[in-house]
Amino acid sequence: MSDNRVVEGRMVTPKKLAALVEGESVMDAEPIEDADRDCPECGGDVLSVGYMPSVTEFVTGYKCQDCDWSDREP
Template sequence: MPDTRVVQGRMVTPQHLAELIEDGDVMEAEAIEDTDRECPNCGGDVLEVGYMPSITEYVVGRKCQECDWSETDRD
């Protein structure tokens, strides 16, 4: 069973978390990791997930558990 976390009141899998960050489908996602960062918008906890939005790209994305804020290593 994939690890799940609560993000904005909903349980999400690594795949779903990556799709929230990417605002679209992703091919594959790794396990969700905790970070030592606080959200710059609301101060909530930030999660991190590595994923492949396409066959040739690997992205690390971060998403707040409490609000809409997210970023990727492309930003």
């Protein structure tokens, strides 16, 4: 089973998905999961990924699989 998922028509790794949410590359990312919620913009499926943008920070990022909507929670 691969950790990669299709987002906006492109195959992404957990670190790439986290970078899409964060806007820059991240240090480490956990496997991608289904967020069990719908995108507030297009109603598409939302993925979640836990990641470390820095050594001392861990956040959860959310990204729609179909449009460019994303969000993050510290």
